[in-house]
Amino acid sequence: MTHERETISGARGLDRDEPLSFEQDSPGRSGVDLPAVPDAPDRLGDLRRKDAIGLPGLAEPQVVRHFVRLSRMNYAIDYGLYPLGSCTMKHNPRLNERLARLPGIGDVHPMQPQSTTQGVLRLMSELAHWLTELTGMATVAMTPGAGAQGEMCGMMAIRAAHEARGEPRKRVLVPESAHGTNPATAAICGYEVDTIPATADGRVDMAAFEAKLGPDVAGLMLTNPNTCGLFERDIIRIAELIHGVGGYFYCDGANFNAIVGKVRPGDLGIDAMHINLHKTFSTPHGGGGPGSGPVVLSEALAPYAPLPKVVQRNGVYELVEQEDGPRVGRMKGFHGQFGMFVRALAYMQSHGRDGLKQVAEDAVLNANYVMAKLQDVLPPAYPGPCMHEVLVSDKGLDGTGVETMDLAKALIDEGYHPMTVYFPLIVHGAMLIEPTETETRQTLDDFIAVMRGLVGQAKAGEAEYFKEAPTMTPRRRLDETLAARKPVLRWVPEAPLADAAE
Ligand SMILES: Cc1ncc(COP(=O)(O)O)c(C=O)c1O
Numbered sequence: 379m380t381h382e383r384e385t386i387s388g389a390r391g392l393d394r395d396e397p398l399s400f401e402q403d404s405p406g407r408s409g410v411d412l413p414a415v416p417d418a419p420d421r422l423g424d425l426r427r428k429d430a431i432g433l434p435g436l437a438e439p440q441v442v443r444h445f446v447r448l449s450r451m452n453y454a455i456d457y458g459l460y461p462l463g464s465c466t467m468k469h470n471p472r473l474n475e476r477l478a479r480l481p482g483i484g485d486v487h488p489m490q491p492q493s494t495t496q497g498v499l500r501l502m503s504e505l506a507h508w509l510t511e512l513t514g515m516a517t518v519a520m521t522p523g524a525g526a527q528g529e530m531c532g533m534m535a536i537r538a539a540h541e542a543r544g545e546p547r548k549r550v551l552v553p554e555s556a557h558g559t560n561p562a563t564a565a566i567c568g569y570e571v572d573t574i575p576a577t578a579d580g581r582v583d584m585a586a587f588e589a590k591l592g593p594d595v596a597g598l599m600l601t602n603p604n605t606c607g608l609f610e611r612d613i614i615r616i617a618e619l620i621h622g623v624g625g626y627f628y629c630d631g632a633n634f635n636a637i638v639g640k641v642r643p644g645d646l647g648i649d650a651m652h653i654n655l656h657k658t659f660s661t662p663h664g665g666g667g668p669g670s671g672p673v674v675l676s677e678a679l680a681p682y683a684p685l686p687k688v689v690q691r692n693g694v695y696e697l698v699e700q701e702d703g704p705r706v707g708r709m710k711g712f713h714g715q716f717g718m719f720v721r722a723l724a725y726m727q728s729h730g731r732d733g734l735k736q737v738a739e740d741a742v743l744n745a746n747y748v749m750a751k752l753q754d755v756l757p758p759a760y761p762g763p764c765m766h767e768v769l770v771s772d773k774g775l776d777g778t779g780v781e782t783m784d785l786a787k788a789l790i791d792e793g794y795h796p797m798t799v800y801f802p803l804i805v806h807g808a809m810l811i812e813p814t815e816t817e818t819r820q821t822l823d824d825f826i827a828v829m830r831g832l833v834g835q836a837k838a839g840e841a842e843y844f845k846e847a848p849t850m851t852p853r854r855r856l857d858e859t860l861a862a863r864k865p866v867l868r869w870v871p872e873a874p875l876a877d878a879a880e
Contacts, residue, residue: 455468
């Protein structure tokens with residue numbers, strides 16, 4: 379028997395599409411009945427809105443179902459392996475979440491008197507201590523709200539240091555294997571970006587680097603481990619050379635997960651480095667929470683660190699918000715992503731120093747395991763061993779008619795979030811796979827079997843299958859160029875909406 383009934387989405391069963399809340403609008407419907415507030419008009423005076431603001435009319439269960447349905451269309455680290463290279467999608471321990479929600483922590487307000495927030499100030503101070511200890515640096519600016527903002531903070535400190543010396547400089551050197559945010563940051567800070575090519579083994583070309591050094595070079599922005607998943611072996615020499623021309627060494631430390639507890643960046647000669655708490659220290663990200671990108675600074679750059687900072691005087695913690703000196707200005711309102719600080723510190727303390735070292739070792743081991751098990755079908759772009767992520771090119775798909783994007787889309791139908799694709803740009807058809815240390819061997823074996831199966835299918839002449847993928851998702855293949863260049867981010871009503879509660 380066939381059913382021709384109209385459904386809300388046009389789809390059947392649990393694979394339903396979900397209209398926007400505005401498209402489900404029933405004018406006049408409301409989820410809650412609030413009593414009228416008699417004196418509100420008086421208190422608001424002229425500020426009172428006269429027009430409806432156009433909220434959709436929905437009952438409470440409709441709202442709950444709307445968001446639950448949307449969440450079921452999403453992929454999450456709590457759902458399955460999320461091998462998105464350069465993103466370190468590791469498990470977020472539930473202990474951290476529990477601590478972040480403790481009433482004295484979750485309910486604290488940034489404008490409370492400091493006498494009532496001694497515990498949270500101590501927590502910030504302890505996290506700052508761990509960060510400077512693990513990196514071997516002099517100080518840390520805690521407020522940047524993400525890795526990219528941390529980069530900006532570090533580069534502003536470098537610019538301020540040159541200005542203080544009375545020698546503003548114009549060029550910043552950025553290797554090809556650096557993360558895309560590095561040249562963007564240098565440019566946004568007003569520098570000319572000068573690119574250093576990579577060698578055939580995916581690292582900084584030292585001869586090209588030396589040739590570019592000069593008295594107008596403000597610094598170098600290097601990602602280490604780099605976006606090819608490789609450790610820059612010449613890093614100490616690189617630091618000496620950049621310092622030799624009076625420049626500063628910025629290191630993108632977003633990939634710190636691969637070396638935490640093993641190497642202290644300060645010992646390598648680095649002057650500034652951001653740390654993505656939302657990667658290395660397991661705070662939720664990718665739709666699950668805000669980022670946090672504290673920047674550690676060397677003695678040379680410490681005087682330029684932005685405020686606020688927490689200090690301890692006579693056993694009392696104090697948040698210093700103003701102080702004379704050449705510091706760069708505030709990076710963010712209040713004190714940074716405090717909820718993420720709690721989670722990161724919980725992660726550090728529950729692992730301990732030796733546990734963090736184990737994290738780095740296991741992250742590198744897992745990536746190398748994947749590389750070893752795939753290399754005969756998807757050869758690594760550069761000879762291994764790799765660090766925390768493995769970079770493969772599309773060579774393994776040569777002659778099949780299947781491209782990197784097709785393989786990534788087919789992986790979705792197998793129940794996995796795809797790896798990062800077409801990044802870094804220096805490798806043709808790049809696929810960057812970062813399993814992280816929190817995956818079991820069984821999970822990795824399952825993923826490897828799926829990848830090998832897909833490559834086998836491609837080689838067996840089933841290109842058509844890949845071109846259709848994904849077929850088991852609420853949305854089929856999107857036009858990614860259009861989505862990136864002309865994103866439709868806002869719903870515009872055909873006619874003005876009446877407020878439900880009006
Ligand atoms: C190597 C690297 N640098 C910088 C960033 C930027 O960090 P964010 O996305 O927090 O701004 C990322 C992002 O994950 C990264 O992988």
